[in-house]
Amino acid sequence: MTQLRRALSDAERIDWLRLIRTENVGPVTFARLLERYDTATLALKALPDLARRGGRTAPLRICSKAEAEREIAAARKAEVRLIASCEPDYPLPLSMIEDAPPVIAVKGHAHLLGRRCIGMVGARNASTNGKRFADTMARELGAAGFVVVSGMARGIDTSAHLGSLDSGTVAVVAGGVDVIYPEENAALYARIAGQGAVVAECPMGTQPMARHFPRRNRIISGLSLGVVIIEATPKSGSLITARTAGEQGREVFAVPGSPLDPRSRGPNDLLRSGASFAESADDIIQAFAGVEAPKMREREPDLFSAAKPMHLDDASFEEIRDRLLECLGYTPVPVDELVRGCQLSASVVRSVLTELDLAGRVQHLPGNQVVLIQQ
Secondary structure (H helix, E strand, O other), X not given: OOOOOOOOOHHHHHHHHHHHOOOOXXXXXXXXXXXXXXXXXXXXXXXXXXHHHOOOOOOOXXXXXXXXXXXXXXXXXXXXXXXXXXXXXXXXXXXXXXXXXXXXXXXXXXXXXXXXXXXXXEOOOOOHHHHHHHHHHHHHHHHOOOEEEXXXXXXXXXXXXXXXXXXXXXXXXXXXXXXXXXXXXXXXXXXXXXXXXXXXXXOOOOOOOOOHHHHHHHHHHHHOXXXXXXXXXXXXXXXXXXXXXXXXXXXXXXXXXXXXXHHHXXXXXXXXXXXXXXXXXXXXXXXXXXXXXXXXXXXXOOHHHOOOOOOOOHHHHHHHHHHHHHHOOOOOEEHHHHHHHOOOOHHHHHHHHHHHHHOOOEEEEOOOEEEEOOO
């Protein structure tokens, strides 16, 4: 969805925060609600009825105005900026992904997010050679004008940040922007906040949990023109970053390694699957030669976003809701397949799925997919 770039008023910022901090409202549902009601203020008023129509019996926990005001005050005290996805300083590449965070918290130099960014991730238990390679590549990418984005984890991430500190680096963290994880990187965090930028989607004070890391990874790739994978086992979280990068239309680079080292399995498998070969920073620099700014083309509309959502009376809604629930399962399914399989219009499917999401019965996933939540 294309939004007019404009700064939010203080009142609007409070309502944006209230909406995204409300129970069962994720980035996709947030965007659908704005499409339907135009403003966060009107969407907030509609939430209780929408959740009820979706089948929820317990009251929906809606973030209060006081909670939002406390978060804004805490951010201001910590010298953290809260940037909404409609505002001019929100990074354009990130705004183009389908599940872009409606609000990001940025500590440090937010202008770095508007430069050419390259994601660099890899194993936490990285080899000495792997860490040295990441440091060197990050240093050379920085010298060529790129900002290196990583996740501030130990291993490859830490080396990538250290190599690019002087030229500009961005750390995307899984918890609150003020929460240092791992604690051993406290000194690195302070240096990044002073010389680069720390970015988070979660509210301030949030301790990172396992479910936060995949969402953190899609921000790393969403900020970047391309992502480099250096050492990763087959089940590594770095491969989640590679997958989301591919889904977002970003270039995926993999650094080859010895078949005797299990940490090389991930990058080597990516290369077999069509990832771009990266033996040095020059491979990345040449791939983006002539790209001076992150001017990303808009996503092509799909069946799911082809029409504005429509209002249904209760009887019609219940009939269609039951039909959609029959078509859904605990395996993710693309929404456009639901549109075709249930023989319903995109606007109707969008309306019903939004209300089911608010009721806590379905979950939207990357790749325009939806899945039932086990009750």
